Amino acid sequence: MAAKPRGASKRSQRTKLQPVQEASSESPLSRDRIVATAVELLDARGIDGLTMRRLADCLGSGVMSLYWHVDNKEDVFDLALDSVLEYRGSLDIVESQDxxxxxxxxxxxxxxxxxxxxxxxxxxxxxxxxxxxxxxxxxxxxxxxxxxxxxxxxxxxxxxxxxxxxxxxxxxxxxxxxxxxxxxxxxxxxxxxxxxxxxxxxxxxxxxxxxxxxxxxxxxxxxxxxxx
Amino acid sequence: MAAKPRGASKRSQRTKLQPVQEASSESPLSRDRIVATAVELLDARGIDGLTMRRLADCLGSGVMSLYWHVDNKEDVFDLALDSVLEYRGSLDIVESQDxxxxxxxxxxxxxxxxxxxxxxxxxxxxxxxxxxxxxxxxxxxxxxxxxxxxxxxxxxxxxxxxxxxxxxxxxxxxxxxxxxxxxxxxxxxxxxxxxxxxxxxxxxxxxxxxxxxxxxxxxxxxxxxxxx
DNA sequence: CATCGTATGGTACATCGTACTAGTCAAGCG
DNA sequence: CGCTTGACTAGTACGATGTACCATACGATG
Incomplete structure (x- = not known):
């Protein structure tokens, strides 16, 4: 499950440009951020408008990076649905008459x-x-x-x-x-x-x-x- | 909407073998037959199990032949759904007490x-x-x-x-x-x-x-x- | 420095719907 | 009879999709 530790014979020549704030304020890509963006996309383009590629584009990340936080597309749907049905206050009404x-x-x-x-x-x-x-x-x-x-x-x-x-x-x-x-x-x-x-x-x-x-x-x- | 009338320079050399009953009792592929087979496929393999290719296979026809009788896959879904919800007898109960x-x-x-x-x-x-x-x-x-x-x-x-x-x-x-x-x-x-x-x-x-x-x-x- | 877990992404592939194109066959017509 | 036409059947090909596989990069820890 881990990455291959194969030693890289080539030295990386990256110069560590732009340590933070890459291009468009990209947060480090979390499960929550993915779900939130998926909901936005679904709202904007409908159920067929959500593709993994588009989702990755909106997040400013590569497509396959999503799969680290999410099992598959079905998973995205499940999470998006549940995030929309959030409900609070079930415990507040302790002794309502009505x-x-x-x-x-x-x-x-x-x-x-x-x-x-x-x-x-x-x-x-x-x-x-x-x-x-x-x-x-x-x-x-x-x-x-x-x-x-x-x-x-x-x-x-x-x-x-x-x-x-x-x-x-x-x-x-x-x-x-x-x-x-x-x-x-x-x-x-x-x-x-x-x-x-x-x-x-x-x-x-x-x-x-x-x-x-x-x-x-x-x-x-x-x-x-x-x-x- | 019609076929190109481009004259075929090559003569067809078909010998008219098997005039009827091709291989597996293939009826001439009608809208109804497509819908019926689609329902069978949906029953057997679920909603994702219905692909145009499989549908054509089950019908013993080419994929694109379906599109002569049917607009697109959405159309197949619509027809399949409606065919399942058939209802008769609304007029029979003229004066039911119950x-x-x-x-x-x-x-x-x-x-x-x-x-x-x-x-x-x-x-x-x-x-x-x-x-x-x-x-x-x-x-x-x-x-x-x-x-x-x-x-x-x-x-x-x-x-x-x-x-x-x-x-x-x-x-x-x-x-x-x-x-x-x-x-x-x-x-x-x-x-x-x-x-x-x-x-x-x-x-x-x-x-x-x-x-x-x-x-x-x-x-x-x-x-x-x-x-x- | 070596190693490893976390995280990211590019490439590649199988599969999908279907546009485009080319056919076959029967009927109609000169 | 040959020619045209229109109903119908297919093969090929294209773009898009989900995602497996692989190659990284980086911070933390040994």
Whole structure:
């Protein structure tokens, strides 16, 4: 795993120019810096815009240098996703009276964070559960339990909320991404409107109040989950 | 768009051997056949296992021949996804008394179809709405409307159910895919169990009754959505 | 000075999607 | 019949990608 100690017969003739501050304030290339830059790149150029070469360019380093800090590209995705889902404050609300408000707040924050980085939604399905996600699940579990949800229903309740948030975020993000296809989609819908009269009448696909719909649907779900 | 009419100076010396039934019963390579084979390949080798070269091999054709019937690889994904979500019978239940049962049945069928082809779940986020999906939404809309859901709540109800199904399917599929990482995941959870006492105690991540949980959560959601 | 762990990067390769080009074959037409 | 055309099938080649392999360079330690 270490470098070959093969003695170099050639003397290095480097003159130690520019000891620090090479060209563009290059920090020594750390795992965190890689992840941060990867997130920037993903934000700017989308999920296909992240290549190892580009990432190295943005960092001002060689491509293969990344592989010292990171296993492979999958690893970069995993780390980028988890870094975006950071969550604090699960322990702050020790004795809140408003469990419902707490749950809604956490889930809305979750959704907001993912929508701020639309690539994260389409990345989620294939990834494992990072610590930040587990932290959120833990907070959910604790809050619901304290709210009186029966132990037998607890896991179902958690997964239901998780499912709802994931689905809502994913849907919203994918509809956002297709801003280019918006015209085509609308056109196709109008063409086919005769086949789908009900959803055409209710303007299901044209309703843009995503935030409101998310909140209202979440309320419905919590109504169903509420004990008693 | 047509072939060059450049006159061939060389005469073809083909002797018309094997007029039909070339080597392995090769049908003339149609769009449908391409999509069907793509689904087979996706089922067998996963989302990264589908390459145009492999697809052509399985079809016994040249790679570039595919591009006559299909725009590009994205197109193959779109078609494969939609072909998996086929849905019939939306019009059959004209006057069912059990609207709730109808909804549950359609959604469970939806989920089951996607789980039968796990790649479809992780493919959904980036795709547009195909006709089969629209058909299902139409059925949902009609049924809920007839069940007495207020017009103002209709879209929210539909999206809530959609979100729930998408999230549940996606989650289930991703947990299934990580069968290899199951050991690592469980180990990591046990290691970190001190940080997540509540979800560890309720064995959230070890609960394997996905079908039951889906059904129960759906019931909760429908409870919340039920008019009155 | 020799050795080694940490860290960096250039080169090279297999594989991918697909543009370009050249074909084959059947039908239509003079 | 020969010639044209258009539907369809392929081979070749190109640029891009992830990353294995190898060669360094440098500070710390012997």
């Amino acid at each position: 469990w419902r408000g707490d749950v809604v707040h956490m889930l809305e924050d979750w959704r907001a964070r993912m929508l701020r980085h639309p690539w994260s939604a389409s990345l989620l399905p294939r990834r494992a559960l990072g610590p930040n996600i587990l932290g959120r699940l833990e907070m959910l579990s604790k809050t619901l339990s304290r709210a009186g949800v029966a132990d037998a229903d607890l896991n179902v309740a958690i997964w239901s909320l998780w499912n709802y948030v994931m689905g809502a975020t994913l849907t919203r993000a994918s509809f956002d991404l297709s801003d280019d296809d918006r015209a085509a989609g609308q056109q196709r819908l109008t063409i086919l409107s005769e086949h789908y009269p009900t959803i055409e009448r209710s303007r299901l696909l044209l309703d843009n109040d995503w935030d409101g719909a998310f909140r209202k649907g979440l309320d419905f779900l919590l109504d169903g989950l509420s004990p008693g | 609207w709730r049962g109808d909804v549950v049945h359609m959604l469970e069928d939806w989920r089951a179809r996607m789980l039968r082809h796990p790649w479809s779940a992780s493919l959904l986020p980036r795709r547009a709405l195909g006709p089969n999906i629209l058909g299902r939404l139409e059925m949902l809309s009609k049924t809920l409307s007839r069940a007495g859901v207020a017009d103002a709540d209709l879209n929210v109800a539909i999206w809530s159910l959609w979100n729930y199904v998408m999230g549940a399917t996606l989650t289930r599929a991703s947990f299934d895919l990580s069968d290899d990482d199951r050991a690592a995941g469980q180990q990591r959870l046990t290691i970190l169990s001190e940080h997540y006492p509540t979800i560890e105690r309720s064995r959230l991540l070890l609960d394997n009754d996905w079908d039951g949980a889906f059904r129960k959560g759906l019931d909760f959601l429908l409870d919340g959505l039920s008019p009155g």
